[in-house]
Amino acid sequence: MEDASPNTCEHREVELLSPWELIRKYTCVACGGVLTCSCDAVLATRVLRHQALTGTDSYSAARVAVTHPLTPNVCDDCRGLPPKPFPRSEQRGATTKIHRYYWRELWTESHLRFLQWCDDEGISTVDDAGKSLVLWLEHQQHKDQMKQIEREVLAEIKQLHATHPKYVYDEPSDADVLKANGVRVTDAKAAYLTPTRDRVLVLPLGVTDQTQAQSVEEFVATRLRADGREVMFCESLPFQALYGCLMYLWVQDPADPLIRPAGVSREGQGGTDGQLIWTLLPADYGRQAHADRRQAELEAHLDFIGSTTDDLLWAFDYWLEYSRPLRQYLWAYSAEDEQRARTIIGVLGVERVKTILRWLAESYWDRYVGWPDLLTWHETPDGPRGVLFVEVKSSSDRLSDDQKTWIEGNRETLGFDFEIVKVNRTLRMQVTE
Ligand SMILES: [Zn+2]
Ligand SMILES: [Zn+2]
Structure with missing residues (x-):
């Protein structure tokens, strides 16, 4: 039988606590310990110290304390397992597929390079009290440098995805979703005003009076009302x-x-x-x-x-x-x-x-x-x-x-x-x- 005491446990099987945190936490199935992976050591100790010590369970939103920080061989990468994609939704500001799938890689690599640059330039990343200055340096003092690094990292990850993709984009298209769910699609025809200002405006075909132009939603509502509908x-x-x-x-x-x-x-x-x-x-x-x-x-x-x-x-x-x-x-x-x-x-x-x-x-x-x-x-x-x-x-x-x-x-x-x-x-x- 496996010894499941926290001190001697080998943490053979772990579960990701939440895919959305930058410093990921894992719970050990055998001992119940909460772990971070040693490959995040630099970011956990120099950038996000508070995030490195507690995690949020994505199922219950409960806050849990990390009991085994920076344990070797915890994450899929370190264990040689295929990485699982966790694409961010478009609503969270990640608009391209590269940003949606590689958000964590973009973040991690940019910060590591910025830290390396600070070290090379002899710029201290802590204050006299030992508090991390990294986020301030990145957003204020050397934000142009950080922006430059982020652009380079983005270009490299794009290139890497084109030649050796880490993740496969396998989301269904709109047409797939509509078909799989049996959604009816009806077509309507309209004249579009151009150039478009802040929103699309349309007119029924044959109408030339532009004061009657409507949004597409109003256009469809008018047609429904003409059918006697509320x-x-x-x-x-x-x-x-x-x-x-x-x-x-x-x-x-x-x-x-x-x-x-x-x-x-x-x-x-x-x-x-x-x-x-x-x-x-x-x-x-x-x-x-x-x-x-x-x-x-x-x-x-x-x-x-x-x-x-x-x-x-x-x-x-x-x-x-x-x-x-x-x-x-x-x-x-x-x-x-x-x-x-x-x-x-x-x-x-x-x-x-x-x-x-x-x-x-x-x-x-x-x-x-x-x-x-x-x-x-x-x-x-x-x-x-x-x-x-x-x-x-x-x-x-x-x-x-x-x-x-x-x-x-x-x-x-x-x-x-x-x-x-x-x-x-x-x-x-x-x-x-
Ligand atoms: Zn364990
Ligand atoms: Zn790791």
Whole structure:
């Protein structure tokens, strides 16, 4: 039997705590120790000392202390294992595939080279008290040098990827995602005004009066209304308001052992006037761990909020003010978003709203964005019929990662009728002014 005491353990099998930290931490399956790899020694001791001593579990958001710093042969590279890609999402400022896949390599190599340059130039990277000056040197004193190094490293990694790729870019294309999820794509034709200013403006074919130019979303909404449909401009904020209001009692339950105070400051109408206010949040809010931990309470809460659409509307109005701190935390506090959330309850009805709330609760931070542009339906004496979500795309638009997540979630769980309307540029029209 393997001796699993921390001091003699060989840490044969380790698991990555979170792929997103610059100094990675690993937990040992045998002894439970938290390790960093000795190959990160320079960065851990000279650049990110605080990050080198604690880690964050990507499942539960729990903070854990490193028990075995700078242990030899911990990471995949040092063990000779094939590196697993962890591409960053486009929303985090990583826009090219090189930046998205090689973000950690770009960071690591640039810092190591900057440190080497400082050593060569005789520039001290610590102050008299022994505190690291590296980040200050990089961002202030020698930022041109750092920029230059970053450009060189980027060019080299590009070159390396072209000849000996470390990672394979194997993400499905937009067309693959649409096909795999059975998404209907409808084409519409329009004249595009050119040159484009801050946003694309279009006109129906045959219309020459440029004062009637609209965004592609408005263009599609006008066509839907002409078919006798109601249309609400949607996207994600109304769903965040819906969730924040109807779920606040479950999220902020004082009986939850992981509940703790959290500070929020938000601008604008319905916000906190930019002042810091305190509210309660579980430490693992929005993670899968949160819902796993509180699954029984989640189902009980979804029963409790009512069994009819009228129950939900009543609960929504009654809890609107009580839920404001949570909704401020979730950026979902404007009167307009509150009104749209109310419309969503009326149009979708109790069962579909509960499906949405459960889906969001199970992994909020992965799912709270990516909702389609428009919600449309026929108003009939028997209530809303033909409910449809529409995502509008201009000729050049691509799907974001969040939209792909929503499309998959819709096929697997939400089950809404959904289509993409592509507004194709059939004509260019020169802007006259
Ligand atoms: Zn171990
Ligand atoms: Zn290593």
